[in-house]
Amino acid sequence: MTQKIDGAGLSRPLEGVATPATGSARAGTDRMQPVAAPEGDSLRLTGEASGLQAMAHKLAAAPADIDQAKVDAVSAALAAGSYRIDPARIADGLLGLERDLAR
Known part of the structure; x- marks a missing residue:
């Protein structure tokens, strides 16, 4: 709870x-x-x-800084089924974050 x-x-x-x-x-x-x-x-x-x-x-x-145009573009790509996910880029980003946090 x-x-x-x-x-x-x-x-x-x-x-x-x-x-x-x-x-x-x-x-x-x-x-x-x-x-x-x-x-x-x-x-x-x-x-x-x-x-x-x-x-x-x-x-x-x-105040929240939201790029509404980017949000709309990602939403449209998701709805159309054309949003592409790059697992290698995600993994590289996570590894970079881990390196930064270890410092």
Whole structure:
């Protein structure tokens, strides 16, 4: 089971986490911070989780750069059955990504 954790419904702001409301974070956010949920349960966010949460908010707010002409061309090729997949090119791209991530 998965749950979306976005801080909505919390009775107080997340401690040590930069939020749009607070605009700043307390030093030492790489340690886990307790957060009380309304039901009395608790949640601890690591500094990494807090960073991922902040990145998700930034990405959600960023405008999407979509090349609609390319989307339409691929959609038409898929519908016509003429879209060609090059497995070697896909494999090369994945290997390149793996090399980049290993650095």
